[in-house]
Amino acid sequence: MACAMVVNVREFDPSKDRESVEAVERICEVGLSGKVSLFTDLQGDPICRVRNSPTFLMLVAQIGQETVGMIRGCIKTVTCGKKRNKLPIYTKLAYILGLRVSPNHRRMGIGLKLVQRMEEWFRGNGAEYAYMATEKDNVASVKLFTHKCGYNKFRTPCILINPVYAHPLKTFSNKITIIPLAPHDAEFLYRNKFATTEFFPRDVDAVLTNHLTLGTFLAVPRASFWADTWPGSARFLADPPSSWALLSVWNCKDVFTLQVKGASRVKKTLAKTTRLLDKALPWLRLPSIPNFFKPFGFHFLYGLGGEGPEAHKMVRALCAFAHNLAKDRGCQVVATEGSSREPLRCAIPHWKRFSCDEDLWCIKRLGEDYSDGSLGDWTKSPPGFSIFVDPREV
Incomplete structure (x- = not known):
C-alpha cells in the first residue's frame, strides 16, 4: 500500500527557499480574465509584495525537499464602515495573496493547507476578518475559498x-x-x-x-x-x-x-x-x-x-x-x-482588452468584531460607491 505524501508547511526562509520559490512562481502563470497570460518576476525578493505592510508572513509547502507551493499574507487596520456622526469604524483586516501551487501537485489539498495555516497566524495576531482577491473566472480559486475555506463573495472592483x-x-x-x-x-x-x-x-x-x-x-x-x-x-x-x-x-x-x-x-x-x-x-x-x-x-x-x-x-x-x-x-x-x-x-482611460470589469474579493470573519458594535458583521454589509485599494497589496 502506497504511503501518502507528507506536506510540510513552514515559514519562508530566504537563505534556503529563494530559488525554489522563484521556480514555482515561474511555472505558475496568472491570467487576467482569460485575456492575457502573465509571468510575474519578483526581482529576487519573494516577499516584496507584502514587505511594505505593517505585519506580514510568507509560508512555503514542501514535499520532502521540494517546494510545491507558497502563500503570502499581511495584516493592517482599515475602515469597515462609519458611525452615524460619519466617523470611521476600524477593524483589523488580513489579506491573502500570492497563493501558488505547482501544477504537478494540485488537487492534493496543498492550497487548503496553506490557507488554513495562514489563517491560524491571522487569528494569533488579532485579525478580525480575512479577504482575498481573485479573478471571477478562476473556478479553482473561487471554489477553494468559498466552498472549502468558508469565504463569501464580497466586492467586485474593476481593474483598469x-x-x-x-x-x-x-x-x-x-x-x-x-x-x-x-x-x-x-x-x-x-x-x-x-x-x-x-x-x-x-x-x-x-x-x-x-x-x-x-x-x-x-x-x-x-x-x-x-x-x-x-x-x-x-x-x-x-x-x-x-x-x-x-x-x-x-x-x-x-x-x-x-x-x-x-x-x-x-x-x-x-x-x-x-x-x-x-x-x-x-x-x-x-x-x-x-x-x-x-x-x-x-x-x-x-x-x-x-x-x-x-x-x-x-x-x-x-x-x-x-x-x-x-x-x-x-x-x-x-x-x-x-x-x-x-x-x-x-x-479613467483604459483599454478594455487589458482591463477587468469585475475582479472578485472574498471575505471571511475570523472572530468577533471588536469595534464599537454599531456595524455588526462586515461580511454582510452592502457595497458602497467607493473603496480604497492599498497599493502595498497590488
Whole structure:
C-alpha cells in the first residue's frame, strides 16, 4: 500500500527557499480574465509584495525537499464602515495573496493547507476578518475559498489598465493646474475626505511616505485661487474650488515586473507595427501597444477621488499627468483598481482588452468584531460607491 505524501508547511526562509520559490512562481502563470497570460518576476525578493505592510508572513509547502507551493499574507487596520456622526469604524483586516501551487501537485489539498495555516497566524495576531482577491473566472480559486475555506463573495472592483504610449498626453494645462502635495498635506486631505471609504488604511501616512509613492497630485481649475498659491490642505478644504480631484502614484516597477506569455507571432507583429507607426508618425498620436512580451514595469494609481461638477475632467488630466510620469520613468502600463460603482470610473482611460470589469474579493470573519458594535458583521454589509485599494497589496 502506497504511503501518502507528507506536506510540510513552514515559514519562508530566504537563505534556503529563494530559488525554489522563484521556480514555482515561474511555472505558475496568472491570467487576467482569460485575456492575457502573465509571468510575474519578483526581482529576487519573494516577499516584496507584502514587505511594505505593517505585519506580514510568507509560508512555503514542501514535499520532502521540494517546494510545491507558497502563500503570502499581511495584516493592517482599515475602515469597515462609519458611525452615524460619519466617523470611521476600524477593524483589523488580513489579506491573502500570492497563493501558488505547482501544477504537478494540485488537487492534493496543498492550497487548503496553506490557507488554513495562514489563517491560524491571522487569528494569533488579532485579525478580525480575512479577504482575498481573485479573478471571477478562476473556478479553482473561487471554489477553494468559498466552498472549502468558508469565504463569501464580497466586492467586485474593476481593474483598469492603460498602456503607456511613446508620446506624452495632453494634461489640459491651459484649463487645469496640477499641484504636487507634500505627504502631510496629502494625508490631511485623505483623512478628511476619504477616511470613511471601505478599506481605507489607518496608517495611510506610512503609505504616502513610503519610498514607492512617487507623489500625490491635486488638480484644480486654472482660474481658481488655489492654482497660484498653496497655503496648505486645511485652508484648501475650508474654501475649496468648485471642482477638484487627486490621486497618488505607487511605483510597482521597483517591486516586480510582468511579462505577457504565450502570445502568437501574429499578435507580436501587429503590436510591433503599432509602435513603429507611432514612432514614424508621432504627430498623429496613434494608440500604440507597448512591448508587453518582454519584462515591463508599471505604476499603480491609488487614492483617486474628487468633488464637483468638473471632477471628471480633473481626473482625466491627472491620469494624463500620471501617464507622462510613467513614460518618463520607463514604464509600459498605468493601472488602477476601484469600485465598479465608483462615480469617477468613466473618467479613467483604459483599454478594455487589458482591463477587468469585475475582479472578485472574498471575505471571511475570523472572530468577533471588536469595534464599537454599531456595524455588526462586515461580511454582510452592502457595497458602497467607493473603496480604497492599498497599493502595498497590488
